[in-house]
Amino acid sequence: MTIGTVLTDSRPADPALAETKQPPVAAIAGVGTASAGRSYTQREVLDAFAITDPRVRSVFLNSAIERRHLTLPPSDPDGGRLTEAQGELLAKHKRLALDMGARAVRACLDDAGLDLPDIGYLCCVTTTGYLTPGLSALLIREMGILPTTSRVDVVGMGCNAGLNALNAVAAWAVANPGKVAVLLCVEACSAAYVIDSTMRTAVVNSLFGDGAAAVALVADSPDSAYGPPGLPPAPGRPRIKAFASHLITDAVGAMRYDWDDSQGKFSFYLDPDIPYVVGAHAEQVVDRLLSGAGQRRSDIRHWLVHSGGKKVIDAVRVNLGLTRHDVRHTTGVLRDHGNLSSGSFLFSYQRLLRERVAEAGDHGVLMTMGPGSTIETALVQW
Known part of the structure; x- marks a missing residue:
C-alpha cells in the first residue's frame, strides 16, 4: 500500500441502515x-x-x-x-x-x-x-x-x-x-x-x-405503531409535536400575588380586563403554533383550553372562531370544579379521553393562560 491510498468498503450498503432514523x-x-x-x-x-x-x-x-x-x-x-x-x-x-x-x-x-x-x-x-x-x-x-x-x-x-x-x-x-x-x-x-x-x-x-x-x-420513535417502549399498544396516546408561547408584557401585573399588610397574608389579584386581553392575543400565538407544523385552525379537531373563567373561555372561543362544542370539556371542568389553576387543562384532557372520540391522526391544541400575562399552547397528534 502506498501513502495516500484510500481504503473503501466495496460491500453493498444495508438499505435498512441507510434509512434516516427519526428522532424520538x-x-x-x-x-x-x-x-x-x-x-x-x-x-x-x-x-x-x-x-x-x-x-x-x-x-x-x-x-x-x-x-x-x-x-x-x-x-x-x-x-x-x-x-x-x-x-x-x-x-x-x-x-x-x-x-x-x-x-x-x-x-x-x-x-x-x-x-x-x-x-x-x-x-x-x-x-x-x-x-x-x-x-x-x-x-x-x-x-x-x-x-x-x-x-x-x-x-x-x-x-x-x-x-x-x-x-x-x-x-x-x-x-x-x-x-x-x-x-x-x-x-x-x-x-x-x-x-x-x-x-x-x-x-x-x-x-x-x-x-x-x-x-x-x-x-x-414517531414511526412506532405501538406507543412508548414497554407499554401495550395504545393508539389513544397522543404525541406532543410543538409548543408556542406569548408573553403579554403590557399586562405583566394583571394577575399577581400581593402582600396584604392588614390581613398578614398574600392576596391574589385578577384584573377585570384580563379576559379581553387574553382573547385579543389568542389568535397570534395559536396561528404561530399551527403554522410551524403546517396546520390550520380548521385542521384541529380537539381544543383543550384552560378553565380560567366564563369570560376568559368566551373571549378565547370568540377570537379563535370556536364553537361551544369545541370547548365543552373546558366549560364542563369549570362547572364541576371551578378554576383548578395549572391542572385545569389536564382535567379537560381526561374528559376527552373518556369520550373515546379521538381517532388516529387527529390533531389537538392545548392552551393555558396565566400570570405574565402569558398564553401557552401545545400541539398534539393521536
Whole structure:
C-alpha cells in the first residue's frame, strides 16, 4: 500500500441502515386526577362565610360554576369560620398537596400500566404555597419513589404553568427515550384565600377550587405503531409535536400575588380586563403554533383550553372562531370544579379521553393562560 491510498468498503450498503432514523417523540402514556375536601355549591360557600352583599353574591352565582372542591377553615363557636393565618395556610397547602398529588400520580401510573419504580423524572407544579424542600422531594419520600429519580419544582407561575412544565418534561423524555417522566400539577387553592368584603377578593374566591392532575410521558420513535417502549399498544396516546408561547408584557401585573399588610397574608389579584386581553392575543400565538407544523385552525379537531373563567373561555372561543362544542370539556371542568389553576387543562384532557372520540391522526391544541400575562399552547397528534 502506498501513502495516500484510500481504503473503501466495496460491500453493498444495508438499505435498512441507510434509512434516516427519526428522532424520538414524547407521548402522553397516562393521566390521573384527584380532588380534596368537600364539593360545595356556590351558594353553600356564600352561606358558610355569611356573605350577604348582593354584589358579591352576584359574582359567585353568575360564574358558570356549580360546584368546587374546597377545604374551608373550621367553624368558630358562633357558627362562623375561623380566620387562618399565613402559616396555617402554608400548612394546609402542604397537607393537601401531598394528599392530592400522591393520589393523582398513582392514578396516572395505573392508567399507563406503570409502577412507582418506573418513574425516572418528576416535575411538580404549584402556585398555592411555597415549600422547601420542594413538593417533589416530599412526594418521593412519602410515596416511596426511587431516591435516584431526577426532579424539578415549578413554583409561582400560575395557571399557565402546566404547559410550561409539560414543555420541559417532554424535552427530558426525548433526551431519555424509553424512560418515564411524570408531570404533576397540584393546586390547593383553599390555602390561598383571603376572606374580606372587597370585590377584589370576591372575584378570586368565587373562582378557584382544589385539585391535582398528573400525566406520564415516554418518548418513542414517531414511526412506532405501538406507543412508548414497554407499554401495550395504545393508539389513544397522543404525541406532543410543538409548543408556542406569548408573553403579554403590557399586562405583566394583571394577575399577581400581593402582600396584604392588614390581613398578614398574600392576596391574589385578577384584573377585570384580563379576559379581553387574553382573547385579543389568542389568535397570534395559536396561528404561530399551527403554522410551524403546517396546520390550520380548521385542521384541529380537539381544543383543550384552560378553565380560567366564563369570560376568559368566551373571549378565547370568540377570537379563535370556536364553537361551544369545541370547548365543552373546558366549560364542563369549570362547572364541576371551578378554576383548578395549572391542572385545569389536564382535567379537560381526561374528559376527552373518556369520550373515546379521538381517532388516529387527529390533531389537538392545548392552551393555558396565566400570570405574565402569558398564553401557552401545545400541539398534539393521536
